[in-house]
Amino acid sequence: MAEKGHFLSKSTFIRGVQCLKSLYLNKHRPFLRDRLSPEQLAKFRRGHEVGKLAWQLFPGGINCAPGHPSQYAAALEKTRKLIADETSVLYEAAFSHHGVLVLLDILVKNEQGWHAFEVKSSASISETYITDAALQYHVISGTGLNLNSFHIIHLNPDFVRDGIPDVHKLFSIQEVTDRLRELESFIVAQIGKSRETLSLKHSPSIPTGQHCFKPYPCDFIGHCWKKTAKDSVYNLTGIPFETRARLATAGHLTIPEIPAGLLEENDAAILSSHLSGKDIADKTGIRKIIDGSAAPVFVAFLIVRPAIPVIDGFRPFGPMVVGLSWSDFQGNEESFIVEPGENPVIQIRNKLGQLASESGMIVNAGGKWVGEALSQHYPDLTEKYIFTDLEEIFLSGYFYRPGLVPDAGISNIAAFLNLTGPDQINISQVMAGVKYMEAKAENRAQTLRELSDALYAEMTSCRSVYYFLKSIINNET
Ligand code: SF4
Structure with a gap:
């Protein structure tokens, strides 16, 4: 089962499926890669945590993972011996076949034979996960191990936390063996193309396009798109x-x-x-969203989406409001963040209820998950009061200026429209969520202060954009 060296792994294979130029550059011009963003690093950490938690579905296994790339040969040998001994559960079992190396999350032996399990930190199965599993199936079968079945384990989107999660309810297990067998010829052909590409003298000529962002943002975007x-x-x-x-x-x-x-x-x-x-400035369209007699309260929300719910009543990736920054028309303002680990629902409800009843109209900065978070956990408030998502105006095309990115977030839109100063703190919603969830006791106060400043800045962007749009419908520009 052990082979010397490998030219392809699971991740580089998937890279090549997305774009062969990316595969080539990764191997021969790695210095051209963009730096990993903190959001991507956080995603890797999350994947690792979820993978480890899923081990509990098959407890007592032996971990074969190499501690370092130089230890792959040892990991392959360890896996080989444990399989020969018919060990019942292996984690990170290593296999290599014709120069392709894979590490399988969980391998199980029972009376029916060998069963493979791949863990995904996601609430559903994507085509890329199937392709990734098909490569593993091909390599493992190629080593001579007869797999009885192959499964993908992912987070159960219907799970609602009620106390410490039971892993058997938190995860869903789906058998995908037949789909993987159907992909065998594609996998063989793609391995061949990858091998050929890696032996080229120059990178293949592949134009930029949609594939640069799907299924994953390519890390050579900086290089390929700069021209x-x-x-x-x-x-x-x-x-x-x-x-x-x-x-x-x-x-x-x-x-x-x-x-x-x-x-x-x-x-x-x-x-x-x-x-x-x-500019496009459709006054009728803008009025549909921000016209009204109520004096607005401006609010920016801090939202987190933990893969594994940390608070009862939440699902995997369920958006949770954990902080807000607000200001009213009289100049009163406040930023408020729930202590990490505390249940935020009641504290945020009290705050929102008070603001909404005073004004009747909350103008918020929008963002991908705000609507979902509010409607799931505060449906009574969203029915009774007007919550106005300013970003709708840009997403609907009611206002547009050449170069504006409608879904860039309110802070970026405000900056593009020159409504904020150069020192404005901008932090993405994803990154703010990561910082909140990963705040440690020793840096908690500092992290919460930074998040509070960033939230405040977002709220002021929301307010500036609101008055900018108001001036348009009031014919001031
Ligand atoms: S940026 Fe696009 S064209 Fe360039 S390597 Fe990545 S996917 Fe390929």
């Missing part, structure tokens, strides 16, 4: 990325080359805004 021309179709930021990619694939590579007749009404309006350099 994107100013008038590239990809700089038509107001229209969906998929549409831009479709236009580029059809040969319309620059903004002036795009036939307006090809686009739907909203996208055609964005195109003419770029060509003329003029």
Whole structure:
């Protein structure tokens, strides 16, 4: 079962499926890689934690994981011996076949034979997970081990925490063996292409496109996209990325080359805004969202989405409001963050209830999970009071300025519109959530202070953008 050296692993194989140029650059020009973002590093840590927790589904196993890349040969040998001894549970079992190395999360032996389990820190199974599992199935079977079944373990989206999670309820296990067998010829062909690509003298000529972001943002984006021309179709930021990619694939590579007749009404309006350099300001549309007699309270929310719910009543990845920063029309303001580990629901409810009843209208900075978090845990408040997501105005195309990215978040939009100072603190919602969840006793006060400052800055961005839009509908600009 042990082989010397390997040219491909699970992660580099998936890299090659996404883009063979990325596979090549990763091997031959690794210095061109973008730095891993703190968000990506946090995602890896989360994957590791979830993987370890899933071991409890099959307790008492032996860990074969190499401590270091130089120890792969030892890990392969350890796995080989344990399988020969018919050890009932192995974690991180190592296999190598024709130069492809994989580490399987959990391998189980019972009366029916050998069963493989791959753990994913996700609430569903994606096509990429199936491809990844198909590679493992191919390699493990190639070593001569007859796998009776292959399963993917993922977080159960219907699990609701009620006390310490029972791993048998927290995780779902799905058998995918038949789907993996169907992919055998694709896997063999893709390994061949990967081998060929890695032996080239130069990187393959592959243009940038949608594949640079799907299924994962490629870490050579900085390198490959730096030469994107100013008038590239990809700089038509107001229209969906998929549409831009479709236009580029059809040969319309620059903004002036795009036939307006090809686009739907909203996208055609964005195109003419770029060509003329003029803003789109649809007053009727903006009024639909921010007109009203109530005096607004501006609120920015701090949201976390732990993979494994930490508070009773929450599901895996369930968005949880753990802090807010607000200001009212009289200049009163406050930033409030729940102590990590405490149940935030009642504290946030009290705060929100008080603000909403005073004003009747909460203008918030929006963000991907705010609506879901509010409607899941405060449905009575969202029914009774007006919660206005300012980002809707940009996402609906009611306001657009060439170059604006409608889903960039309110702080970035405010900065783009020159409504904030250069010292404004910007921190992504994902990163804020990570910092909150990972706050340690020794840095807790400092972390909460930073988060509070960032929340406050987001709230002031929300307020500035609101008054900017108000001035448009009041004909002041
Ligand atoms: S940025 Fe795009 S083209 Fe460049 S290596 Fe990555 S996926 Fe391939």
